[in-house]
Amino acid sequence: MALLEIRNLTIYYRLSEGWVHAIENVNMDMENGERLGLVGESGCGKTTLAYSITFLLPNNAYLKKGSIKFLGRDLTTLAVRKDGRINMFSEGLRGIRWKDISIIFQSAMNSFNPVITIGDQIAEAILTHENIGKEEVRKRIEALFEIVGIPKDRIDSYPHEYSGGMKQRAMIAMSIALNPKLIIADEPTTALDVITQDKILAELVKLQKEFNSSMIIISHDISIVAQLSTRIAIMYAGQIVELALTREIFKGPRHPYTMALLKAFPSIKGEKKRLATIQGSPPDLINPPKGCRFSPRCQFAKERCLIEEPLLREISPGHTVACHFAEEVSGGR
Template sequence: MDSAILSIKGLKTYYKTRDGYVKAVDDVSFDVPKGSVVGIAGESGSGKSTIVQSIFKVLPRNAEIKDGKIEFEGKDILKIDEKIFNKEIRWKKISWIPQVSMDVLDPVYKIKDQLLETIFAHEDMSKAEAMELIVNQLKAVNLPLEILDRYPFELSGGQKQRVIIATALLLNPELVIADEPTTALDVIVQAQILNIIRNLKNERKFSMIFVTHDLALLAGISDYIVILYAGKVVEMGRTEEVFKSPLHPYTQLLLKSIPDIRKRKEKLQGIPGEPPDLVNPPQGCRFYPRCPLAMDICKREEPQLINVSPTHYVACHLRK
């Protein structure tokens, strides 16, 4: 890939449970080229949100980063002191649009107070300057100024999501992480939110990670795609390459599960079986138990990512 603003190298993030460690993200590596949108896709439990939480350093208490690096602008942020990270990087250089609005919005504070707090935590400016910044930001996400004096519970789901986008972009970050930003919104509001994100990305030129379980969304917004399965990268490459020539059986099945209004009579294909137990994952390929093309070697040996073109990688024994 091109020059990277973020580079994840061998990341292993596990969750400690009574039964052992859940290997939610297990030796994951990929880059985010500067100015690009990298989409991360996969089923629930594939490790998408754990990667996001590892980058933003908001993992739950039972999570542990066992190994790996997360390099932002050449520096491993995992080694940066939390106070410094919170002051100089979180929200200021790397921001986050979470799945759930209440992960960011405090129900007992007005929207204006929450936006001001975000600014004052990172920037030395007057209240008048901060309010000017907030007003411009609300206009950018098509929100009326009246919402500033409202509490989160007084807003619709779409309005809350726009407030979160405004919060994420307040300080002109260089990297924005959108973690399923349209979850639980109706189709019309989803389209509006996606258009806002797309337009702001084109206008402000920030880099972006866009996480979703819906591959169809990524076709219209991402430059690159990373396909995750059970904590592993199984395929990644330029969006057009992955959509045009999917190489991993899992990617192929994901694409076949996307509804196509031009093929109304065709039955959608689901993926048989269930994801593996990540406390005791399969020895070889983690997709082996569900793969329609599985071979004996798939059960014995874990496939490694290989490049089939300068920008297209796959981890599958069929592609050796």
């Protein structure tokens, strides 16, 4: 059975100006032990898509359609009201968060409660799911701190007494505390310096392998995701536009947006290359462009692209792309 099966997922945010089309018709599968990278420019819906898996969304988020099956069970039945509004506090989700699915937040810097010690916050997550004594919880946290490289004598410190890197490590400790099946890491190291970033990411993957968890790694930087993921999903304006094995994405990108992203980042092999920027900016998601959402920025766009929305289709085994002209465009690296 697939670990995760997302079908036609469509999530909008309600604003007084209209509906923000944050996620539209997303289809995505994940298997056990897999590391899937989610890449795209800021605002393309990465966080909304990833957090929707445990419905950790603000209260103006609505499920317009679609399903999210986790080990065969449709999670939308747990957290969605009749009118589509998402209830992130729904009781049914508490049993899943941290235990089955954990999230390393984009803003780990301020996602701990400032008036509770880090140790107590991790203990609370553990005790929500397991009926064990104080001593045992303490031992578990000590072991976790050892794994992520925080000295044991810092368990009773408050978040403000931690450095940024340490807070991130504490967040990782919390994310693996209950040995979840899926870990979602949302830009887990963006706020850290490059050396700490590399170290923490390498450790994270080591832990994921050791615990045999699956992982979704989100970044706006395709070169970071490339080092960590087995497959990559490229997102643009609320949709997945290309999905394939990491090496396929690099060797033979088929979507013009993927090609542009690859040109906009330095090569992972470290060869010197001029960084190109992608012309224009992502569209307004209240009124997304008709046809292909990337067409206003696409150098290959033809009339058909302005009228007809391209659907995600398989162009070779395991490689899907949403572009009418995927077989014809070229310009990868």
